[in-house]
Amino acid sequence: MSETQGSDRNLSRRRWYIGAIYGLQAMMGAALAIPAAVYLLFPPKLKKEDHWVETADLAKLTPGTPEEVVFRRDRVDGWKVSSEKASAWVVKKNDAEVIAFSPQCTHLGCAFRWEARTKTFLCPCHTSNFSLDGKVVDGPAPRPLDQYQVKIEGTKVLLGPIRVSPEA
Amino acid sequence: MRHVLDWIESRTGLETMVKHFLYEDIPASAGWHQVFGSVALFLFLIQVFTGAMLAFNYAPTPGEAYNSLKYVVTELTGGTLIRGLHHWGASTMIVVVVLHMLQVFIWGAYKKPREATWMVGVILLMLTMAFGLTGYLLPWDNRAYWGTVVTTQIAGLAPGAGPYVQRLMGAENGVGVVTFARFYAMHTLLLPLIMVAIIAFHVYLVRKHGVTPAPGDNAPKKKFFPEQVYKDTVAVFLTFLVLFTLAAVVKVPLGRLADPTDTSYIPRPEWYFLFLFQLLKFFEGKMEVVGAVILPNLAIVALFLVPFIDRGKVMRVTQRTMAMAVVVAAAIGWSALTVAAVRSTPAQTEVDVTLAEPAPETVAWASLSPEELAGLGYFRAEKCGTCHAVGSGPAKKGPDLSGTAGKRDASWLIGHFKNPQSHVPGSAMPAVNLPAAQLNALAAFLLKLTPQTATVLMASPEAAVDGAMVYQQNRCGTCHQVNGVGMKLGPPMNGLAKRRDRKWVEGHFLDPQKFSPGTVMPPYRLSPGELDRLTTYLMSL
Numbered sequence: 001m002s003e004t005q006g007s008d009r010n011l012s013r014r015r016w017y018i019g020a021i022y023g024l025q026a027m028m029g030a031a032l033a034i035p036a037a038v039y040l041l042f043p044p045k046l047k048k049e050d051h052w053v054e055t056a057d058l059a060k061l062t063p064g065t066p067e068e069v070v071f072r073r074d075r076v077d078g079w080k081v082s083s084e085k086a087s088a089w090v091v092k093k094n095d096a097e098v099i100a101f102s103p104q105c106t107h108l109g110c111a112f113r114w115e116a117r118t119k120t121f122l123c124p125c126h127t128s129n130f131s132l133d134g135k136v137v138d139g140p141a142p143r144p145l146d147q148y149q150v151k152i153e154g155t156k157v158l159l160g161p162i163r164v165s166p167e168a
Numbered sequence: 169m170r171h172v173l174d175w176i177e178s179r180t181g182l183e184t185m186v187k188h189f190l191y192e193d194i195p196a197s198a199g200w201h202q203v204f205g206s207v208a209l210f211l212f213l214i215q216v217f218t219g220a221m222l223a224f225n226y227a228p229t230p231g232e233a234y235n236s237l238k239y240v241v242t243e244l245t246g247g248t249l250i251r252g253l254h255h256w257g258a259s260t261m262i263v264v265v266v267l268h269m270l271q272v273f274i275w276g277a278y279k280k281p282r283e284a285t286w287m288v289g290v291i292l293l294m295l296t297m298a299f300g301l302t303g304y305l306l307p308w309d310n311r312a313y314w315g316t317v318v319t320t321q322i323a324g325l326a327p328g329a330g331p332y333v334q335r336l337m338g339a340e341n342g343v344g345v346v347t348f349a350r351f352y353a354m355h356t357l358l359l360p361l362i363m364v365a366i367i368a369f370h371v372y373l374v375r376k377h378g379v380t381p382a383p384g385d386n387a388p389k390k391k392f393f394p395e396q397v398y399k400d401t402v403a404v405f406l407t408f409l410v411l412f413t414l415a416a417v418v419k420v421p422l423g424r425l426a427d428p429t430d431t432s433y434i435p436r437p438e439w440y441f442l443f444l445f446q447l448l449k450f451f452e453g454k455m456e457v458v459g460a461v462i463l464p465n466l467a468i469v470a471l472f473l474v475p476f477i478d479r480g481k482v483m484r485v486t487q488r489t490m491a492m493a494v495v496v497a498a499a500i501g502w503s504a505l506t507v508a509a510v511r512s513t514p515a516q517t518e519v520d521v522t523l524a525e526p527a528p529e530t531v532a533w534a535s536l537s538p539e540e541l542a543g544l545g546y547f548r549a550e551k552c553g554t555c556h557a558v559g560s561g562p563a564k565k566g567p568d569l570s571g572t573a574g575k576r577d578a579s580w581l582i583g584h585f586k587n588p589q590s591h592v593p594g595s596a597m598p599a600v601n602l603p604a605a606q607l608n609a610l611a612a613f614l615l616k617l618t619p620q621t622a623t624v625l626m627a628s629p630e631a632a633v634d635g636a637m638v639y640q641q642n643r644c645g646t647c648h649q650v651n652g653v654g655m656k657l658g659p660p661m662n663g664l665a666k667r668r669d670r671k672w673v674e675g676h677f678l679d680p681q682k683f684s685p686g687t688v689m690p691p692y693r694l695s696p697g698e699l700d701r702l703t704t705y706l707m708s709l
Binding site: 014017018020021025027028031032035036038039040042044045046050051070071072074077078079080081083 | 214217224225227232235236238239242243244246247249250361395396397398401402405408412421427493516557563567568570573574575618
């Protein structure tokens with residue numbers, strides 16, 4: 001056996017060692033990194049069902065006059081489910097149709113109020129104005145008011161999750 | 169690229185450092201038997217990583233630890249695997265550390281000049297065990313709680329130091345919030361820091377004295393990289409394969425939430441502490457301290473002083489009969505104690521809450537324990553519903569109780585019942601004046617309420633609730649089980665209707681001897697109404 005053959009063998013063995021070291025380490029790295037990424041990035045498995053909350057009595061609402069209703073709803077926050085206070089501006093259009101606005105201005109989240117004089121929702125922060133159907137009348141608000149999903153059962157008004165309005 | 173690397177090298181010397189580390193001279197006889205140290209280090213890194221992953225979704229307080237861990241294993245994808253890796257990683261690490269020590273012992277590698285390396289290694293073994301001990305409490309289920317109760321009691325036995333050790337563990341007045349906080353801080357803050365420092369010192373000592381050559385190895389030295397690194401990596405990989413399989417296949421149970429009043433739970437330590445547990449059985453009364461404290465500590469001191477007890481220069485295994493005899497005796501002793509402990513462990517009836525939970529619709533009153541169901545009775549009797557909505561219905565004066573399970577623990581609730589204003593300043597709630605057992609039941613019931621189950625549970629039929637109250641007031645659970653809760657002295661009550669008819673059951677309460685001669689059950693003087701309600705409840709289980 002010549003010396004070159006011997007050192008060739010050594011060299012290829014050395015290559016095999018190094019290849020195996022990197023290969024095995026990469027496999028272990030992947031076996032840890034992939035589950036960890038899934039664990040951190042995937043949403044929880046729990047299906048968040050739409051909880052409908054009874055908020056107002058249709059018979060007691062006046063058509064065309066918004067009314068602020070306060071109710072409690074569940075908030076799922078990681079391992080905690082908490083019951084929290086929420087409110088909505090409910091507008092009765094007729095006996096079969098009600099819209100309910102999320103009480104936050106779509107500009108920067110301030111709470112707006114109903115101005116009976118101008119018949120608009122006015123946000124006190126940057127004076128965004130919204131019409132009775134939630135459209136922006138003037139001011140910096142980028143989109144109409146967000147609305148709750150609404151269901152009517154008999155005379156009960158049930159509110160579901162909030163649907164974000166698309167940008168105007 | 170080379171340019172960048174050169175710059176980094178010239179400014180930091182990183183490349184030189186890595187090369188210096190990898191091209192260490194090791195004896196020609198180094199090989200597969202010397203892989204265990206690297207594997208132990210690797211496992212420590214796995215624990216650090218998976219531990220941090222768990223901490224990302226873990227609330228370290230007794231009130232929430234359990235719920236958050238349950239969330240990790242039931243709701244997060246990969247959560248079970250991460251927890252499995254951490255749990256089995258701990259066991260695997262103990263195994264590998266012990267194998268590492270065995271190898272060092274058999275090869276005589278603790279002898280001059282490597283005495284300090286051995287002693288630092290013993291400290292690392294103790295730290296590994298301390299990790300196991302402190303981590304055991306963190307799931308805050310029954311296993312964790314009761315296991316730690318025993319541990320802290322044992323610590324209290326130490327002559328002189330006992331009370332101080334217990335105070336240090338935050339367990340003077342039993343295992344509670346302070347114990348939990350201290351164990352958590354030890355497990356995640358102090359122990360890892362100490363461990364890293366001591367591992368570094370250990371590795372430094374290994375480098376200072378070099379890897380131990382086999383006796384008579386005078387061949388020219390070789391380099392650590394790549395051959396030995398390859399062997400270490402293969403060993404690490406095989407260990408990881410075993411660990412990963414364990415984590416993926418063997419489920420780590422999460423028991424019921426820690427319940428200090430659960431007298432039916434039989435605690436057992438983790439397998440590697442079972443020998444200590446069994447040892448305790450040989451010492452009674454005043455001698456207990458010998459088995460609990462003195463012997464284990466003597467063993468640690470002996471282990472620590474091994475290099476000074478055995479000062480002979482011979483390294484060859486065949487010439488060290490005495491040392492080998494000690495190893496064999498220790499192995500036999502450890503195995504015998506462990507096997508005896510395993511054999512004396514009764515099959516656990518502990519439930520695993522991570523197994524598929526019943527769908528919310530089917531969580532009905534029948535799945536509640538009598539105590540929980542009786543709690544609903546007290547809820548109704550005390551008219552809690554006047555001010556508290558539970559799930560459905562309009563908002564009331566007090567907070568909605570449907571989410572109680574996720575927010576409060578039993579001790580908070582009971583404290584709140586007794587003195588509402590101390591827990592919620594300004595609360596308009598009047599104190600609930602009930603005996604302790606009934607307050608416990610009320611709390612137990614409220615802790616069953618989740619937004620998904622609340623409405624169904626609140627609608628439990630009156631007959632069952634009333635029956636459960638009679639069951640609880642007469643402490644039937646001292647001998648009987650319903651839904652796995654209670655003692656097993658008498659027969660379990662589930663399925664009673666299949667075994668007996670109503671008349672038999674009613675007659676049996678009044679005169680047990682007549683129906684089951686020789687029974688230890690005393691007669692119960694129940695009023696006709698109580699008898700009827702209790703029987704109705706039991707027959708419907």
